Amino acid sequence: MAAKASAKPLHEDAVGNWDIEADVVVVGYSISGVSAALGASDGKTKVVALERGGGSEGTCGGILYLGGGTAMQKAMGHADSADDMYTFLQAALGPGVDEGKLRIYCDRSVDHYNWLVDCGVALITGPDTEGTPLATPDPDGFVQVGAQEYAGGGLVWTGGEQAYPFNQLVNAVPRGHMPRDPEGQEDLFEGAVLKSMLAAGERSGVECVYNTGVERLIVDSSGRVVGVEGRSFGEPVRVRAKRGVIITTGGFIYNDEMLAEYCTPVLTGAAKLGHGGQDGHGIRMAQMVGADAIHMDCADATLVNTPHISFIKGILVNTLGRRYINEDTYYGRLGTETVYRQNSECFLVVDDNIFMESSWLRPSWASDSLAELETQIGLPVGSLEDTVAYYNRGAAEGRDPLFHKGPRWLQPLEPPYAVLDLRNQSFPISAFTMGGLRTDVTGHVLDVDGSVISGLFAAGRASAGLAVHGYCSGISLGDGTFFGRLAGQTAATGD
Ligand SMILES: Cc1cc2nc3c(=O)[nH]c(=O)nc-3n(C[C@H](O)[C@H](O)[C@H](O)COP(=O)(O)OP(=O)(O)OC[C@H]3O[C@@H](n4cnc5c(N)ncnc54)[C@H](O)[C@@H]3O)c2cc1C
Known part of the structure; x- marks a missing residue:
């Protein structure tokens, strides 16, 4: 965790000499930062990035959510459209999605895919890619790659597209695009997208100064952001930005004060999904010059990092012994519903058949009697008996009248039963934050009136992006690279 520094802005009159001069300065050089730098690199614009870590610290996974008819989707025979993608994402990421941002993201998603490929991002082209086979189906036909259900080729289902309620809205289409190591060494290489993009940044002549944590913005008398002050090995570094500063410093899951200020208390105790650089200081620096920050209470919370088949076939119940969700939905949705609506308190109920398939399960309680389980867990008398009886009646007919779990996963639960305690203290959820600086579609940071803060831009998890109360892997x-690039292009114009 970074040392606490004041985020109060410095007036340019106090600067004296600038250590570095650039047209565009990017703060934080991970996936959004490198995309911003590439967006700004038009051959005439000097772009300097400042990164606190010794190399990029981004704990960047690999899946990109893209659609609307990408080459990969077409190759695998999936008919997608920008409108279908929009309809799905508006429902899955909301409520509260920025419709202008979502529209442009969906309309230009195919172009963005092509740009990423041109930058050198290597995508898995099919199950025959060199290396280990991607996955083998389990007896239910469920094929898992990493934490996702495999959809063939280089695609995975990453947002509950096939599950209720989204399958009622629009045709289910997979849009999770998987990268591979650009050197072809390893499929599903964590960080593969970042590795490829950093190489593209180097080819484009982006200068990145590492080991330099930016502490505050520098402003002129009109309030325009004209540079940043950082610290490198204890020494101050002042960098002039003639056209703009782009903040891409990530979210704030590692800042417990900000978590306590903005988020549900459950998140403060959650396992942190990310890296210590995500301490919110970039957001604070911008707030200090009047930036608005929105959706600060929102996070992607994951109940289990791998949605095993046992989760889907079992039932999740809350402390009232009631189901509250269709268990076949996206695992991030299971987590978010559990954290925000169940105070992170739930139990997984399975039976012997499911248990036998699930070597990872370590049941907290087991019994032939649901009444006995209620007493052991501390659930209201009769609650679990009622829940299981009702579920079993529907499951026997291939129906889930309450939550519409797909018939493929429905089977009555028979004794003996096992219950896994998933309450936060025994099975911590992991999370990263979604809220951040309020930006317009082209990346300008806005104040609380919605006015542009001159010279200041943001993208990635430091900004409020596409995901609000919901998430898709x-x-x-996807939005970090897309809106990073756009912010870079806008900043380069100096507007
Ligand atoms: C295990 C894991 C797997 C994931 N898998 C996926 C996936 O498959 N697909 C997906 O879309 N997302 C995935 N995510 C989420 C995704 O990796 C992050 O949301 C993404 O990295 C955010 O990118 P960013 O560039 O906005 O910020 P970050 O990647 O957090 O980068 C911010 C950078 O800014 C630097 N920085 C911070 N403060 C300063 C400062 N003051 N001065 C200078 N530099 C600073 C940091 O050192 C860091 O390098 C995953 C996350 C984790 C943890």
Whole structure:
């Protein structure tokens, strides 16, 4: 965790000499930062990035959420459109999605895919890619790659597209695009997208100064952001930005004060999904010059990092012994519903058949009697008996009248039963934050009136992106690269 520094802005009159001069300065050089730098690199614009870590610290996964008819989708025979993608994402990421941003993201998603490929991002082209086979189906036909259900070729289902309620809205289409190591060494290489993009940044002549944590913005008398002050090995570094500063410093899951200020208390105790650089200081620096920050209470919370088949076939119940969600939905949705609506308190109920398939399960309680389990867990008398009886009646007919779990996963639960305690203290959820600086579509940071803060831009998890109260795997790398690039292009114009 970074040392606490004041984020109060410095007036340019106090600067004296600038150590570095650039047209565009990017703060934080991970996936959004490198995309911003590439967006600004038009051959005439000097771009300097400042990165606190010794190399990029981004704990960048690999999946990119793209669609609307990408070459990969077409190759695998999936008919997608920008409108279908929009309809799905508006429902899955909301409520509260920025419709202007979502529209442009969907309309230009195919172009963005092509740009990423041109930058050198290597995508898995099919199951025959060199290396280990991607996955083998389990007896239920469920094929898992990493934490996702495999959809063939280089695609995975990453947002619950096939599950209720989204399958009622629009045709289910997979949009999670998987990268591979650009050197072809390893499929599903964590960080593969970042590695490829950093190489593209180097080819484009982006200068990155590492080991330099930016502490505050520098402003002129009109309030325009004209540079940044950082610190490198204890020494101050002042960098002039003639056209703009782009903040891409990530979210704030590692800042417990900000978590306590903005988020549900459950998140403060959550396992942190990310890296210590995500301390919110970039957001604070911008707030200090009047930036608005929105959706600060929102986070992607993951109940289990791998949605095993046992989760889907079992039932999740809350402390009232009631189900509250269709268990076949995206695992991030299971986590978010559990954290925000169940105070992170739930139990997984399975039976012997499911248990036998699930070597990872370590049941907290087991019994032939649901009444006995209620007493052991501390659930209201009769609650679990009622829940299981009702579920079993529907499951026997291939129906889930309450939550519409797909018939493929429905089977009555028979004794003996096992219950896994998933309450936060025994099975911590992991999370990263979604809220951040309020930006317009082209990346300008806005104040609380919605006015542009001159010279200041943001993208990635430091900004409020596409995901608000819901999430899909791949949307962070998706919106970070897309809106990072756009912010870079805008900043380069100096407007
Ligand atoms: C294990 C894991 C797997 C994931 N998998 C996926 C996936 O498959 N698909 C997906 O879309 N998302 C995934 N995510 C989420 C995704 O990696 C992040 O949301 C994404 O990295 C955010 O990118 P960013 O560039 O906005 O910020 P970050 O990647 O957090 O980068 C911010 C950078 O800024 C630097 N920095 C911070 N403060 C300062 C400062 N003051 N001065 C200078 N530099 C600073 C940091 O050192 C860091 O390098 C995953 C996350 C984790 C943890």
